[in-house]
Amino acid sequence: MVSKKQKTQRRSYDSAVPLKVQRARLRGIKRDFLIGVILTIALITGKDLFEKTRYGGYLEDFARDWLEYRLAINRDGRPTKIVVVDISNFSPVAKHPYTSRTMLRHLIEAVSTRPLRSIGLDVNFSTENDEPFFVPDEDPTFFNYCLKKKKEINGLLFVGISNSVVRGPEKALGSIKYLPLAAYIDHPNSEGFGASAEMDESIEVPHISDKGGILYHSYPSLAAALANQQKPKESWLAKWIELTHLVPYPVQETATDSFNIKHSRFVVDFSRIDDLETGAILAPAALKDFESLKTDNRLGDNVNVLIGRGEDADDSDRFAVPGHTKHYPGVFLHACALYTLLAKENRLSLMTTWGRRWFDAVVSFLIFFPILMLRWYYNSRKDEVAAHRLNKILTWSAIVFLFVVGVWMVNRTRIFWEDFPLVMVALLLHSRLEHDAETVAPGLVRRLRSAWHAIVLPRHTPGNE
């Protein structure tokens, strides 16, 4: 049974409104569309500017921590295929701290009895000052051994270099013939806020040649060198996405500093860092005990071995990691970087600045445009669409949906959405400001029109008619 009141209400919906009102409503829809577009552009610009401030940095730190935390708690139990061999037991050999090359050679020899995929040494072999080698008496012999061994391990044996990249490829590791062994082992400093979630994929550094000209040379990072992954063939869709700057891959960000040093970076999945630390092998202190490594089950087939100082790493070699509370030795960061690059499903994508802008615009559009469409559709009805209520519902639905998909399910989407807190704040602001603008705009437009007419049109007096 339909009540009398409901019948009256239904009639009021069905009855057509005067054409004049409909036109006014259409004008309102057009005006609100314009307001929506202007607000979207303004908020995206505001967000861009805010991101560069300290508080924007704090929000991005928070987002990084959240995303890495989500990755860590949703990690699967797949084998990482990476084993860190901790050389904390190796004794100091001289007044300048350096790792015994003899011990390292025996260690490589012991672990390589297994069919490994790769070996990386997170040991800094960079030369210093004008010396050709860091340890002149031992390094050339050790590098010759490594070159020989590299051929046996799929060509995947690399040693670490750091600051000597500025000396050019001929001097970075003492001689050009040792350059195939060189891999860069630096970690990006945090930009004044929290821990960095990115690591270098490669670095391009200028140097002065012996003839006086400036030349550039690119060095792979330890993880990228060991992963040895070629850029996969992309589908037309992936190419289009990359073309529109939405999700470039595999290098997410290229930063060039004032000295023209180019860092190509990627986002690292640190979710397995605790597993890698727990599974690390502590190398024995004495050569005679190296035999035990040959039978260690953790050094299985096709495993990647990273050699570095773990347990006893210096403070300068320990780094904060997003989503984790403690500081980890550098070798585990390289291990995570390698884990990220080794398999396609481990990689994380990051939206570029333009990608973020497009995304923000689309989300904003998806909220206000359907409401305008509904208003246009019900234009001829007596009662107006409850645009404000709809706006609120759609905004909150979008926020919840984006949070669930973008943050909660980051382990599935693999998109590292660093600015999600800012987007959510921007959406709420958009909703609020749009409402205010729609309330203020008609009066404002009327006043502006009157002012314009007062200036442009002649005074309308009865005598003139």
Next chain:
Amino acid sequence: MRVASGSPGMIAVLVLAITTRAPAEQKPSIAMLDRIACAAVLTDGQGEHHISETSHLGRYLYVGDSVQCNSAGFFTVLLGAEQKEIKKRTFTAKARSIQPQPAQHARVQPAPYIATQQREFEKLADRALRFHNSAAGTRGRSLRIISPGPNSVVWPEHFVIRWVAETHPGKIALSIHAPGLTPPLWHADGVDGTVGSLDSSDLHRAIASYRESGSTDALLTLEWRSSTRSFDVPFSLLSPEEDKNLNNELEIWKQAENELLRAVGRAYSFASRGLFWDAAHEYEEALKLAPHSCDLVKEAMAVEEQANHWDRVQELDATLKSTPGGCPDRNR
């Protein structure tokens, strides 16, 4: 670094020759400038320089260097144990029986201008690199024990154990072992790790009696209570014969009239026996007398490095760079 004992005169000649431990491609010194009380001119491989006592006191003279007074007055040269006052005539340093050390690493350098450009460029590039990145790798395990240094020599009566003081409170255990002997020669448990040094009469007695048994090789072990890790440093004790020779030499230096020569001589006696901590102390005394001597600063740096005084090495390096008139690189 050890030299056979000999006559005091011989030792004194060797002092200036050996204490320099000249770097590669540098000839050993045989003499040192002391007082300069005239308008003196020094001629070396890099040309003629007007010198003064303020800036050149303690400057080593190398084979072929000559000094001349161009005005009334005199200058003194410490030549071995002698102190020669020279007036109005040229003093030329001669090789005597000391042969120049062979170059250790012959390096081919590009044209000097490009080399300078490269160095400057590398410095700036390194600074830019460090602004954005930090090395996430190891050089090696750092030394936690400062004294004794690895394979250095200690003087039992003056032996002090020094380690890198912990910033967080914690107890450490120290022990001295002899090769092949299971129970330690000396052991101290529950030592405060934040103190950074330990001077114990028990320790002196224990290692002195060990030395009397005819052995000199020993191993210091440092264990942190909070960690399973320990640090070992092998070192040796000054043998009784060397101890005797050292005391004789110190007596000779005591008799030297010139204070600078006394300090440099003592430093030599210590450094030549691997007693770097004591040698560093003597060089510090010498530097108080001749603070602008590039040679003494370099000597002190070398010894401080051996004594693991890294902060002091950096300070001296800064001194070297800020020396008035600069310190010439005498690669002749």
